[in-house]
Amino acid sequence: MIITLTTDFGLTDPFVGIMKGVILEIAPGVQIVDITHEVPSYDINEGAFMLDSAWRYFPVGTIHVVVVDPGVGSARRPIATSVNGHTFVAPDNGVLSWVFRSGAAVTHHITNASWFNPVVSKTFHGRDVFAPVAAHLARGDALDAVGPVISDYRQLPLPEVRFLPGNRLAGTVLRIDRFGNIITNLQRKHLAGSFRIRTGTAEVRRVASNYTEGPSGEVFAIEGSTGYIELSINQGSAAERFGVRCGSEIEVETGGANQ
Amino acid sequence: MIITLTTDFGLTDPFVGIMKGVILEIAPGVQIVDITHEVPSYDINEGAFMLDSAWRYFPVGTIHVVVVDPGVGSARRPIATSVNGHTFVAPDNGVLSWVFRSGAAVTHHITNASWFNPVVSKTFHGRDVFAPVAAHLARGDALDAVGPVISDYRQLPLPEVRFLPGNRLAGTVLRIDRFGNIITNLQRKHLAGSFRIRTGTAEVRRVASNYTEGPSGEVFAIEGSTGYIELSINQGSAAERFGVRCGSEIEVETGGANQ
Amino acid sequence: MIITLTTDFGLTDPFVGIMKGVILEIAPGVQIVDITHEVPSYDINEGAFMLDSAWRYFPVGTIHVVVVDPGVGSARRPIATSVNGHTFVAPDNGVLSWVFRSGAAVTHHITNASWFNPVVSKTFHGRDVFAPVAAHLARGDALDAVGPVISDYRQLPLPEVRFLPGNRLAGTVLRIDRFGNIITNLQRKHLAGSFRIRTGTAEVRRVASNYTEGPSGEVFAIEGSTGYIELSINQGSAAERFGVRCGSEIEVETGGANQ
Numbered sequence: 164m165i166i167t168l169t170t171d172f173g174l175t176d177p178f179v180g181i182m183k184g185v186i187l188e189i190a191p192g193v194q195i196v197d198i199t200h201e202v203p204s205y206d207i208n209e210g211a212f213m214l215d216s217a218w219r220y221f222p223v224g225t226i227h228v229v230v231v232d233p234g235v236g237s238a239r240r241p242i243a244t245s246v247n248g249h250t251f252v253a254p255d256n257g258v259l260s261w262v263f264r265s266g267a268a269v270t271h272h273i274t275n276a277s278w279f280n281p282v283v284s285k286t287f288h289g290r291d292v293f294a295p296v297a298a299h300l301a302r303g304d305a306l307d308a309v310g311p312v313i314s315d316y317r318q319l320p321l322p323e324v325r326f327l328p329g330n331r332l333a334g335t336v337l338r339i340d341r342f343g344n345i346i347t348n349l350q351r352k353h354l355a356g357s358f359r360i361r362t363g364t365a366e367v368r369r370v371a372s373n374y375t376e377g378p379s380g381e382v383f384a385i386e387g388s389t390g391y392i393e394l395s396i397n398q399g400s401a402a403e404r405f406g407v408r409c410g411s412e413i414e415v416e417t418g419g420a421n422q
Numbered sequence: 423m424i425i426t427l428t429t430d431f432g433l434t435d436p437f438v439g440i441m442k443g444v445i446l447e448i449a450p451g452v453q454i455v456d457i458t459h460e461v462p463s464y465d466i467n468e469g470a471f472m473l474d475s476a477w478r479y480f481p482v483g484t485i486h487v488v489v490v491d492p493g494v495g496s497a498r499r500p501i502a503t504s505v506n507g508h509t510f511v512a513p514d515n516g517v518l519s520w521v522f523r524s525g526a527a528v529t530h531h532i533t534n535a536s537w538f539n540p541v542v543s544k545t546f547h548g549r550d551v552f553a554p555v556a557a558h559l560a561r562g563d564a565l566d567a568v569g570p571v572i573s574d575y576r577q578l579p580l581p582e583v584r585f586l587p588g589n590r591l592a593g594t595v596l597r598i599d600r601f602g603n604i605i606t607n608l609q610r611k612h613l614a615g616s617f618r619i620r621t622g623t624a625e626v627r628r629v630a631s632n633y634t635e636g637p638s639g640e641v642f643a644i645e646g647s648t649g650y651i652e653l654s655i656n657q658g659s660a661a662e663r664f665g666v667r668c669g670s671e672i673e674v675e676t677g678g679a680n681q
Numbered sequence: 682m683i684i685t686l687t688t689d690f691g692l693t694d695p696f697v698g699i700m701k702g703v704i705l706e707i708a709p710g711v712q713i714v715d716i717t718h719e720v721p722s723y724d725i726n727e728g729a730f731m732l733d734s735a736w737r738y739f740p741v742g743t744i745h746v747v748v749v750d751p752g753v754g755s756a757r758r759p760i761a762t763s764v765n766g767h768t769f770v771a772p773d774n775g776v777l778s779w780v781f782r783s784g785a786a787v788t789h790h791i792t793n794a795s796w797f798n799p800v801v802s803k804t805f806h807g808r809d810v811f812a813p814v815a816a817h818l819a820r821g822d823a824l825d826a827v828g829p830v831i832s833d834y835r836q837l838p839l840p841e842v843r844f845l846p847g848n849r850l851a852g853t854v855l856r857i858d859r860f861g862n863i864i865t866n867l868q869r870k871h872l873a874g875s876f877r878i879r880t881g882t883a884e885v886r887r888v889a890s891n892y893t894e895g896p897s898g899e900v901f902a903i904e905g906s907t908g909y910i911e912l913s914i915n916q917g918s919a920a921e922r923f924g925v926r927c928g929s930e931i932e933v934e935t936g937g938a939n940q
Contacts, residue, residue, distance in 0.1 A: 165705060167698065173600040174433065174692065177476040180426065180457035184479035187424060187453070191481065194705070195455075196713075198698035204601060205657050217695040220702035220808070222709065233657060236632025285632045287647035290479070341691040342722060373754025373803045388805035398723050398751060432859040433692065436735040439685065439716035443738035446683060446712070450740065454714075463860060464916050492916060495891025544891045546906035549738070 164301045165194045165221060169214045170230040170289060171202040178287070182228075182294040185280070189298035196221075205233040207258050208319065209409055212337050215261035216389050223248035228289075228297045231258050236285035241273040241292050242316055243300070243309045250306065252297045254288070257319035264321065274310035322348050322410075332415040336407050337391065343400025347413050349392040354384060357418035360394070362405045367394055374398075423560045424453045424480060428473045429489040429548060430461040437546070441487070441553040444539065448557035455480075464492040466517050467578065468668055471596050474520035475648050482507035487548075487556045490517050495544035500532040500551050501575055502559070502568045509565065511556045513547070516578035523580065533569035581607050581669075591674040595666050596650065602659025606672050608651040613643060616677035619653070621664045626653055633657075682819045683712045683739060687732045688748040688807060689720040696805070700746070700812040703798065707816035714739075723751040725776050726837065727927055730855050733779035734907050741766035746807075746815045749776050754803035759791035759810050760834055761818070761827045768824065770815045772806070775837035782839065792828035840866050840928075850933040854925050855909065861918025865931050867910040872902060875936035878912070880923045885912055892916075 166186060172178040183195050198217045202210035210231035218227050232239075232254045240255040247266040252273070253259050262268070273292065276283075278299045280291040296309060322335035334349040351370070360367040371383040374397050382401055387393035394401045394413075407413070425445060431437040442454050457476045461469035469490035477486050491498075491513045499514040506525040511532070512518050521527070532551065535542075537558045539550040555568060581594035593608040610629070619626040630642040633656050641660050646652035653660045653672075666672070684704060690696040701713050716735045720728035728749035736745050750757075750772045758773040765784040770791070771777050780786070791810065794801075796817045798809040814827060840853035852867040869888070878885040889901040892915050900919055905911035912919045912931075925931070 167702075169695075169698075174456075175458060175460040176599045177428075177458045177472050178599075180428075180455060181476045181479045183455045184426075184476065184481075184484075187455070188479065188481045192453070194710070196698060196701045196705070197692075199693060199695045201693035213695050217699045217702065220699045220706065222702075222706045225702075234634055237634045284645070284647040286644060286652070290647060340694045340696075375752055375755045385804060386802070388802040388808060393804070433715075434717060434719035435858045436687075436717045436731050437858075439687075439714060440735045440738045442714045443685075443735065443740075443743075446714070447738065447740045451712070493893050496893045543904070543906040545903060545911070549906060 164190070165196060165225045166297050166301055167196045167198050167218070167221060167225060167227045168200070168230075169198040169202065169210065169217075169227065170200045171204050171206065171210060172200050172230065172289065174200055178289060182289050185290055185294040186298040186301070189295055190302040193298065193301045198227075202231050205231065207231055207233070207256055209338055211258045211261045211319065214258070215265070218249055218251075218262065219247075219265070221249070226250045226252065226297045226300050228293050229253035229258050230289040230293055232256065232288060235288050241288065241296070242270055242313070243273055243296060243306060244268050244270040244316075245306060250300055252293050252300070255317050257317045259316075260319040260321060263318055270313055270316045271306060272310045272313045275308060278304075278309070324348055324353060330417045332417060334392075334413040334415065336409055336411040336413060338409050339402040343396070343402040344387065345394040345401050345405060345407060345413075346387055346389060347392050347394065349413070349415065350390065351386050351392065353415065354392060359416045360384070360413060361416075362407060362413070365401075365404045371395075423449070424455060424484045425556050425560055426455045426457050426477070426480060426484060426486045427459070427489075428457040428461065428469065428476075428486065429459045430463050430465065430469065431459050431489065431548065433459055437548060441548050444549055444553040445557040445560070448554055449561040452557065452560045457486075461490050464490065466490055466492070466515055468597055470517045470520045470578065473517070474524070477508055477510075477521065478506075478524070480508070485509045485511065485556045485559050487552050488512035488517050489548040489552055491515065491547060494547050500547065500555070501529055501572070502532055502555060502565060503527050503529040503575075504565055509559055511552050511559070514576050516576045518575075519578040519580060522577055529572055529575045530565060531569045531572045534567055537563070537568070583607060583612060589676045591676060593651075593672040593674065595668055595670045595672060597668050598661040602655070602661040603646065604653040604660050604664060604666060604672075605646055605648060606651050606653065608672070608674065609649065610645050610651065612674065613651060618675045619643070619672060620675075621666060621672070624660075624663045630654075682708070683714060683743045684815050684819055685714045685716050685736070685739060685743060685745045686718070686748075687716040687720065687728060687735070687745065688718045689722050689724065689728060690718050690748065690807065692718055696807060700807050703808055703812040704816040704819070707813055708820040711816065711819045716745075720749050723749065725749055725751075725774055727856055729776045729779045729837065732776070733783070736767055736769075736780065737765075737783070739767070744768045744770065744815045744818050746811050747771035747776050748807040748811055750774065750806060753806050759806065759814070760788055760831070761791055761814060761824060762786050762788040762834075763824055768818055770811050770818070773835050775835045777834075778837040778839060781836055788831055788834045789824060790828045790831045793826055796822070796827070842866055842871060848935045850935060852910075852931040852933065854927055854929040854931060856927050857920040861914070861920040862905065863912040863919050863923060863925060863931075864905055864907060865910050865912065867931070867933065868908065869904050869910065871933065872910060877934045878902070878931060879934075880925060880931070883919075883922045889913075
């Protein structure tokens with residue numbers, strides 16, 4: 164059985180190690196995999212997208228724990244959701260919004276305190292609620308036992324490509340990766356004909372088939388590994404060149420033939 | 423069987439991966455969990471506290487390897503200690519001081535060189551001494567075989583809350599976490615009545631029950647996940663606001679009713 | 682069965698977690714160990730050396746996946762190599778150059794697309810090619826099935842110590858570690874007699890036997906854990922003091938008796 168962890172805890176503090184100890188105390192032998200612990204602090208939107216890039220590559224039956232939880236200790240609910248054979252344990256703050264879009268979800272409000280740590284702190288539900296609940300599920304306890312099914316769980320509006328007058332499209336930057344690649348919510352079909360993306364001094368007119376084919380310093384579009392269009396420079400940072408960040412709008416002028 | 427690792431090696435160099443290879447060569451199938459590798463370089467005090475926040479959340483029987491070891495290659499002894507059913511393998515430099523406070527310890531000087539790597543370097547005892555000793559213990563070799571019991575192992579003075587004239591207390595900053603929360607050695611009982619903590623432009627008068635209840639920008643006290651009082655700002659860095667760091671003194675003026 | 686991962690992906694993006702999901706989908710229960718994900722972006726030379734510091738500490742039979750791959754999506758070949766009982770899966774760009782030096786290699790061009798992810802992206806062969814191929818090998822599929830044996834795989838020239846007129850040697854900085862230690866390609870034999878290394882304001886005349894024996898602030902040489910000479914300061918950064926970086930030349934004046 165596999166449990167994955169996605170948090171904004173970083174790896175400097177012992178928080179992640181503590182969660183793993185809690186899991187292994189309850190569910191010995193479970194395999195724990197880090198997706199990332201470097202979600203920007205409190206950034207539910209970016210955490211939601213990072214999780215969505217990863218979870219579908221794990222085997223059916225995997226339990227995914229997501230702790231990006233600025234509301235820890237407040238009235239926000241903890242939830243557990245089953246989608247496409249995967250289970251997600253997270254705060255009900257929208258961090259599962261991308262997951263919900265990928266299939267029919269059965270979502271439970273986590274109320275079964277007998278699965279929690281004996282003392283639940285006000286500040287670390289990763290340790291006291293989410294890790295032990297995931298561990299109970301990993302050792303075979305039923306999802307139904309976690310608490311009642313709910314339908315009013317929180318879903319954030321996800322950025323959609325907008326079609327503007329004058330053969331223009333507006334996309335959104337979903338995130339910037341380590342290499343400075345700009346991951347947008349545009350898809351290949353949006354750049355089917357001729358197009359131009361301009362921001363400041365950079366201009367993109369071409370969808371490349373790999374990182375190395377263009378001249379050095381050229382900014383190009385490429386279909387990235389998430390299925391979305393990315394703006395990139397061969398061995399350079401497109402994000403710095405464009406001056407954009409997560410959530411920025413990307414405007415595309417199209418040749419007119421794009422749907 | 424579980425082995426945890428706590429070091430100041432960071433994750434950029436391959437040091438941690440190498441220790442894991444050594445462990446798995448000797449004890450195939452053992453489960454290795456990182457507590458943290460971001461102890462500040464050579465900082466025995468902070469490493470000792472970080473370890474103490476984490477080890478008790480692992481199952482009894484876990485072996486904890488701690489390598490914060492500025493004296494590597496010198497005469498400082500390697501030790502192995504059993505406390506409350508957990509085993510600790512570390513240099514004898516005080517990094518287990520918090521652990522020793524939590525229960526009766528049986529401490530051995532590690533002298534059994536037949537468990538070490540065939541060649542012991544002068545600079546990397548994590549690889550050549552601590553990892554292989556932990557792996558031998560994980561596969562069931564007896565702790566007694568590691569070397570003789572000693573009683574003169576090193577213990578650092580741990581910061582205590584001091585009671586000052588004029589209804590004042592002096593606490594100490596144990597560490598700053600990723601979110602800028604200031605973890606002190608104060609406990610809830612020290613802030614039982616009215617109180618005031620002042621440093622520079624920040625003032626704290628209230629123990630909050632969670633991060634989100636206060637007005638934006640207010641600095642408040644909260645009982646943190648380690649059981650100690652932390653000074654926090656909702657989605658901001660209290661450490662920056664207070665201008666304190668690890669080891670700084672925190673003075674509390676109390677209403678007079680505190681014990 | 683163990684699979685190690687060495688990449689320049691960092692731990693902020695979910696790339697590494699995704700590779701682990703792919704591996705565990707194909708080879709349930711395999712043990713995955715990170716060597717490092719902080720190879721400097723696109724730096725094949727440094728990645729090659731970091732890998733070489735680590736792989737020999739893992740058990741025979743381990744499969745090592747190396748993804749430092751600036752040419753991803755281009756015509757560069759993926760390869761799988763068997764050396765000294767270990768298997769390496771990597772792009773054919775020289776990142777295995779140090780490995781090739783350590784023993785006779787049988788190298789295959791990876792062409793068996795039935796082992797790849799159903800859709801192979803242009804940008805993430807760690808996920809789509811290298812991880813699934815390693816997972817197939819880990820579950821027992823034959824290395825011969827991966828593709829034909831080749832002999833024209835890429836090998837980078839590795840830096841050699843050069844002997845210069847006037848009893849001088851020229852070494853090279855292989856890398857700088859987290860502590861600021863300068864790892865050179867010099868060996869103990871090169872500093873057998875009296876010697877002097879000078880750069881800017883720093884001078885080294887002595888091989889120390891451990892980090893702590895010298896006076897504070899002294900730069901000294903020490904035989905490091907890789908078997909190479911390192912230049913170090915006790916609890917300080919020799920790299921900052923010397924002003925060198927990876928690839929810099931280190932000149933040694935010897936007493937004349939060195940070979």
